[in-house]
Amino acid sequence: MSVLAGLPVEVRILGPVQVIVEDRTVDLGPPKRRLLLALLALECGSAVPLDRLIDLCWERPPSSARGVVFAHMSRLRKALAGAARHGVEVVSNGSAYTLRADPSAVDARRFRQLVTDAAAVDDAATRARMLGAALDLWRGQPLEGLALGAAAQRLCVGLDELRLAATEDRIAADLAAGAHHRLVPELSDLVARHPLREPLAGHLMLALYRAGNQTGALETYRRIRTDLADRLGLDPGPALTGLHQAILRRDPSLDLTARGDTTTRPVPAQLPPAPAGFSGRRAAIADLDRISADAAGGPGLVAVWGAPGVGKTTLALHWAHRAADRYPDGQLHVDLRGFGPDATPMAAAEALRGFLDAFGVAPQAVPAGLTARTGLYRSLLAGRRVLVILDNAAASDQVRPLLPASPGSFVVVTSRNKLTGLVAVDGARPVALARPDATDARQMLAARVGVDTLREAPRAASEVVAACARLPLAIGIAAARLAVDPDLSLPALARELETERTRLDVLDGGEPATRLRAVFSWSYRRLDDDAARVFRLMSLYPGAVVTLPAAASLAGYPVERTRAALAGLTGAHLVEGHGPERYSCHDLLRAYGAELAEQTDPADERAAACRRLYEHQLHSAFAADRLLNPGREPIAPAPAGTGVTPADFATTADALAWFGLETPALLRSLRTAGDDRFTFELAWTLADVLEWQGRWLDLAGCAALALAALRRLGDRTEQARTLRIVAQAYLRLGRYADAETRMREALDVSVELGDVVGVAHAHHSTVMLLSEQGRHADALPHAREALRRYRAVGHRLGQGRALNAIAWCTAVLGDHRAAIDLCEEALAAARESEDQYGEAAIWDTLGFAHQHLGDLHRAIEAGERALATYVRIEDRFNEAHVLAHLGDVRARLGEHDRARAAWETSAAILDRLDPAGARRVHARLRADVARPGGQVA
Numbered sequence: 001m002s003v004l005a006g007l008p009v010e011v012r013i014l015g016p017v018q019v020i021v022e023d024r025t026v027d028l029g030p031p032k033r034r035l036l037l038a039l040l041a042l043e044c045g046s047a048v049p050l051d052r053l054i055d056l057c058w059e060r061p062p063s064s065a066r067g068v069v070f071a072h073m074s075r076l077r078k079a080l081a082g083a084a085r086h087g088v089e090v091v092s093n094g095s096a097y098t099l100r101a102d103p104s105a106v107d108a109r110r111f112r113q114l115v116t117d118a119a120a121v122d123d124a125a126t127r128a129r130m131l132g133a134a135l136d137l138w139r140g141q142p143l144e145g146l147a148l149g150a151a152a153q154r155l156c157v158g159l160d161e162l163r164l165a166a167t168e169d170r171i172a173a174d175l176a177a178g179a180h181h182r183l184v185p186e187l188s189d190l191v192a193r194h195p196l197r198e199p200l201a202g203h204l205m206l207a208l209y210r211a212g213n214q215t216g217a218l219e220t221y222r223r224i225r226t227d228l229a230d231r232l233g234l235d236p237g238p239a240l241t242g243l244h245q246a247i248l249r250r251d252p253s254l255d256l257t258a259r260g261d262t263t264t265r266p267v268p269a270q271l272p273p274a275p276a277g278f279s280g281r282r283a284a285i286a287d288l289d290r291i292s293a294d295a296a297g298g299p300g301l302v303a304v305w306g307a308p309g310v311g312k313t314t315l316a317l318h319w320a321h322r323a324a325d326r327y328p329d330g331q332l333h334v335d336l337r338g339f340g341p342d343a344t345p346m347a348a349a350e351a352l353r354g355f356l357d358a359f360g361v362a363p364q365a366v367p368a369g370l371t372a373r374t375g376l377y378r379s380l381l382a383g384r385r386v387l388v389i390l391d392n393a394a395a396s397d398q399v400r401p402l403l404p405a406s407p408g409s410f411v412v413v414t415s416r417n418k419l420t421g422l423v424a425v426d427g428a429r430p431v432a433l434a435r436p437d438a439t440d441a442r443q444m445l446a447a448r449v450g451v452d453t454l455r456e457a458p459r460a461a462s463e464v465v466a467a468c469a470r471l472p473l474a475i476g477i478a479a480a481r482l483a484v485d486p487d488l489s490l491p492a493l494a495r496e497l498e499t500e501r502t503r504l505d506v507l508d509g510g511e512p513a514t515r516l517r518a519v520f521s522w523s524y525r526r527l528d529d530d531a532a533r534v535f536r537l538m539s540l541y542p543g544a545v546v547t548l549p550a551a552a553s554l555a556g557y558p559v560e561r562t563r564a565a566l567a568g569l570t571g572a573h574l575v576e577g578h579g580p581e582r583y584s585c586h587d588l589l590r591a592y593g594a595e596l597a598e599q600t601d602p603a604d605e606r607a608a609a610c611r612r613l614y615e616h617q618l619h620s621a622f623a624a625d626r627l628l629n630p631g632r633e634p635i636a637p638a639p640a641g642t643g644v645t646p647a648d649f650a651t652t653a654d655a656l657a658w659f660g661l662e663t664p665a666l667l668r669s670l671r672t673a674g675d676d677r678f679t680f681e682l683a684w685t686l687a688d689v690l691e692w693q694g695r696w697l698d699l700a701g702c703a704a705l706a707l708a709a710l711r712r713l714g715d716r717t718e719q720a721r722t723l724r725i726v727a728q729a730y731l732r733l734g735r736y737a738d739a740e741t742r743m744r745e746a747l748d749v750s751v752e753l754g755d756v757v758g759v760a761h762a763h764h765s766t767v768m769l770l771s772e773q774g775r776h777a778d779a780l781p782h783a784r785e786a787l788r789r790y791r792a793v794g795h796r797l798g799q800g801r802a803l804n805a806i807a808w809c810t811a812v813l814g815d816h817r818a819a820i821d822l823c824e825e826a827l828a829a830a831r832e833s834e835d836q837y838g839e840a841a842i843w844d845t846l847g848f849a850h851q852h853l854g855d856l857h858r859a860i861e862a863g864e865r866a867l868a869t870y871v872r873i874e875d876r877f878n879e880a881h882v883l884a885h886l887g888d889v890r891a892r893l894g895e896h897d898r899a900r901a902a903w904e905t906s907a908a909i910l911d912r913l914d915p916a917g918a919r920r921v922h923a924r925l926r927a928d929v930a931r932p933g934g935q936v937a
Helices: 031-044 050-057 065-079 108-121 124-135 150-176 180-193 197-211 215-233 237-246 282-292 312-324 348-358 370-381 396-402 421-426 436-450 450-456 456-466 471-482 490-498 500-506 518-522 529-538 548-555 559-571 587-600 603-628 653-671 677-694 696-713 717-733 736-753 756-772 776-793 796-812 816-832 837-851 856-872 876-892 894-912 915-930
Strands: 009-012 019-022 090-094 095-101 300-308 333-337 389-395 410-415 429-433 581-583
Touching: 009 108, 009 796, 019 180, 019 581, 031 050, 031 065, 031 095, 031 108, 031 150, 050 065, 050 095, 050 150, 065 090, 095 816, 108 124, 108 150, 108 436, 124 150, 150 197, 150 450, 197 215, 197 237, 197 856, 215 237, 237 370, 282 300, 282 312, 282 421, 282 429, 300 312, 300 548, 312 333, 312 389, 312 410, 312 796, 333 348, 348 370, 348 396, 370 396, 389 396, 389 548, 396 421, 421 603, 421 736, 436 450, 436 456, 456 490, 471 518, 490 500, 490 677, 500 587, 518 587, 529 548, 529 587, 548 559, 548 581, 559 581, 603 653, 603 677, 653 677, 653 696, 677 696, 677 717, 677 876, 696 717, 736 756, 756 776, 796 816, 796 837, 816 837, 837 856, 837 876, 856 876, 856 894, 876 915, 894 915
Parallel strands: 300 410, 300 429, 333 389, 389 410
Antiparallel strands: 009 019, 090 095
């Protein structure tokens, strides 16, 4: 039995790969099988995908690789039968393999755990012994004796790096325990084998210096400086340079007696008080806990960034107080003043002076230069476990001199900026702090004002949280107002916050740190001119999320210039990214941007920005509509002006997605633009999409606005078009009399103008109106008249739709075979005119006709073709009606489960779009439940 692991099974990979079961070595078989076991052991307890195992085993996997792995794994399981009795076994889920075992049974995992445990020990001698025990687990090179490809070699290099780092940590602990004389020979050998390893050189310099050999220490520095310059073209880092300077001046802090044991060192406790009323942020706290635990064997660094007022400092301090006992050698804190009333961030040298003061370094012993000061600071932290909070940082360069160089300590940096350099260069782990969700935001308010207050006025509480944009600082200010004014109730505060323009006045805490305008301004004033202008003008956008082309149009900038400005805004967390080329800011920042726009940008410039935006919206919508419905009669908007960037659509899916996201903003612009020509053109462009989305009230409203605009313009031709749209909306809303009035008016205008196509359109629209009311015999003459007029002018799209209208009425009236013949002719016209919408309607008619002829399989085929088109163009209304027809046919075929599924989907759509149609489908569902076998009459 293994004395070291304390378990009956050991899996050894830190040297030749072995498995020891009750002191007996297991025969694992050939090298490839041992390599597979080692790869699983490296990720003990985690599933390793088969493809990853293959990539790690072969540089160029053979075609038989999967079979080879399967065979090896089968034999490996047999070889480990004895280990399986003790819970160590290889398991598979079909696409991945896992070594299931206590992690301490694997020497590499045991090694990591011992290193982590040692880092938590304060006494230097004990820590050195624990690290020595961890290093004793190594029996040679990892996976020794196995032929490794490049990928597997990289894993071994990582293990070797951990071994060397643990060796450095053990030596640092021995140095702290006073073993410098004994360490000189070992360090001399290590430095000779790793001549570019700065921590080893630093340890040797310190050991030589403490042993009385200052000359040897300085010669060691000279050698590594020369080697670094000759081989890499680099200078020694600040830690080694600082140590060199300290040795030159015989700095007392280097003496063992000056440093003392960790139990006699000053223990700084600089954390400000823990934030009162902290609530939520469970995920972020868990992230910090996990990152700090992962970093236990080395210097740890996390960067917390987020928008102004999102609670970065509050989170960092709350977590720091929870974690303080894990860092017994002290807690350091500094506000780096990256953002605040003082426009000048704190210099790193000033922050270092404060830290050195906290460690009891006499003022006269503090070096003057930043490099030497950093070196002394890092020397003091060597061998210690210290928590360092670097709050409110401006940039990565400000932070770097304040980072420890040795294991044990942990640094939390907070900033409004994304410190990507700290992540890329210094290995910081990012924690992006977003605004809390509505539930957590309510909990934050409850923590400040009391649960009972929220329970008494739950709606007002939700309104206050929403008005505060779920921003923790704003919620705190609102709670403070309630606390200091006993006459102010939560509902009264909610009413004060209703008006967006005055919201920032209500949320003014009276001090710089609690004035939202001031807090936001500290980030705004750091922006370059382009980013600042884009931020201001984004407040003019009538929607929550702004696309890159829309922002470019508002600013009148080229796309790449706008992209750069938005990158600056997202980096400063004044704007949030929402996927590719979509951006937003919360309501309070939006209100702040609107105030700045009014103060900074003249009225004519703001009006010009809005004009460019309207043109962007119109031309983008027009392009999307043409892509979705190429056969539709187009309007002819004037060319886009200078500085306007329309959206670009590669596919119909892109166009539909854009409409799905942008329709609310388009409707707001249509209602507020005050430009008659724009109002009509955008309403016309939106008509089909609004119909497909089933937004009948919006369709009626914007068509009515367009009609009023056209009457002011005196444009009779377009009035006829728009009257038909209004009639269509009224039809879907069940306002049949109003629909008929508008349709007759459209017909009269077209006759008056001699517009043959307009007259045909009016007759065709009348067919839909009468058919919806079940008046198919009355509708048929209108369909035939529409076809006659379309043929007179060669209007193929109209011919296809009129033929389908005749076919539908004919089918409903009982002549199904004639309807099928008419549909065949209609399909030819629809395909010729690329009318996918019309083609879908024809397939629906064919499905109906085949169903009533008893040809149910052809009915299904036709219905599925219609459904596919409606789904593709997101016409939910017609999608629902086709699903209802398909449900009927499937029920007749005895496919009751599929019939119910179709009806249920149809009913779910129609509940929102067509209540009368929904009632008919729900009746089918009830009948299906009530009848034996689920048959439908």
